[in-house]
Amino acid sequence: MKYVITGSAGNVSKPLAEMLLQGGHDVTVVGRNPDNLKALVAKGAKAAIGDLHDVAFLTDAFKGADGVYLMLPPMWNSDDQKKESIVFAEGFKTAIQATGVTNAVFLSSYGAHRLDDAGAISGMGLAEKVLNTLDGVNILHLRAGYFYTNLLLSIDLIKTAGHMGNMFEIPDGTFTVVDPEDIARAAAQALTAGIKGHSFRYIVSDESGTDEIATLIGKEIGIPDLKWLRVPKEDFRNVLLSYGFAKGAANDYVEMFETLDSGRLFEHYVSSKATYSGTSIETFAKKFAAVYKQ
Structure with missing residues (x-):
């Protein structure tokens, strides 16, 4: 079978x-x-070199594929990630229609049910809506939890400030976290076993919390009293801007993390009684420590 994978050589x-x-x-x-x-x-693997904005390129890449894996690229330079997400999804849709691809897996996110107030995650939900307008195409949206690999961004903060943190604090047992390899396994299984109709599936490896994450990682790296601290909104926005984020993109991430901090991104996951399985936070803490000590 022939499969086309967008996302270059990313974590998934x-x-x-x-x-x-x-x-x-x-x-x-x-x-x-x-x-x-x-x-x-x-x-x-074969390489297809081009830009996901280029629908003609996408169409050529998708030719003859039995299935495609779709993901939105980083949009740090975007003035409006929600609108740009729709543009990317429309491009995917056009290429799929032009080539007759009948199976697609789209990397979405927990919280994608919130289309207005979750920044980049709302963009994924809006992209789901576009892709669901495809007739005769089987589509599975993988609503993934918060990537474990995002926690690696705290390494410099630990080494310079002695704590972990972000713009949010999540109670233990309520934070949906995921190992990217668990997402990859779910995507591979869906593509090869077959997809029916339009659906979504939550992909969550564990349910944790920011205090538990700091405690477990602290234990593994030799800082047993490691804490997770909430970063003030404006400080977080300024950090993103200093890294070269466009103002609109920085605002989208602030909006996303405000909604995450409120717990609203987890409502649908909880109400749907979704289950979790995969790499535990305890196992990831050991992986974190190996990177930290390099």
Whole structure:
């Protein structure tokens, strides 16, 4: 079977491509930088080099595919991530219609039911809506939890300030967190086993909380009293701007984390009684420590 994977060699796309290659499938990986794809090409993947804004390029890449894995690229330079997410989704839709692809997996997020007040996550929900207008195409939206790998961004903060933190604090047992490799496994299973109709599935490895995360990571890195502190909104916004984020993108992330902090991103996950399984936060804490100590 032939599969096309967008997302270059990212945290989900790379292990997904590797899983499909190990299964003997024909895999094309889509990215803008050929250097990022060299390792996958060495393992047998084909590279399609281009921009996801380019619908003609996407159409050519999708030709002959039995299934495609779709994800929105980072939009740090965007003035409005919600609107740009719709643009990307419309491009995916056009390419799928033009090539007759019948199976698609889209990387979405917990909280995608909130279309107005969750920044980049609202953009994913709006993209789901666009893709669900495709007739005769089976689509599975993977509503993934908060990536474990995002926690690695706290390494410099721990080393310079002695604590972890972000613009939110989440009570223990309520924070949906996920290992990207668990997402990749779910995507590979869906693409190869078959998808029916339009649906979504929550992909959550564990349910944790910011205090528990700090405690477990602190234990593994030798700082047993490590704390998680909430970063003031304006400080967080200014940090993003200093990193080169567009003002609109920075505002979208602030909006997203405000809604995350309120707990509103978890409402649908809780009401749907979704289950979780995969890499535990305890296991990830050990992985975090290995990176921290490098």
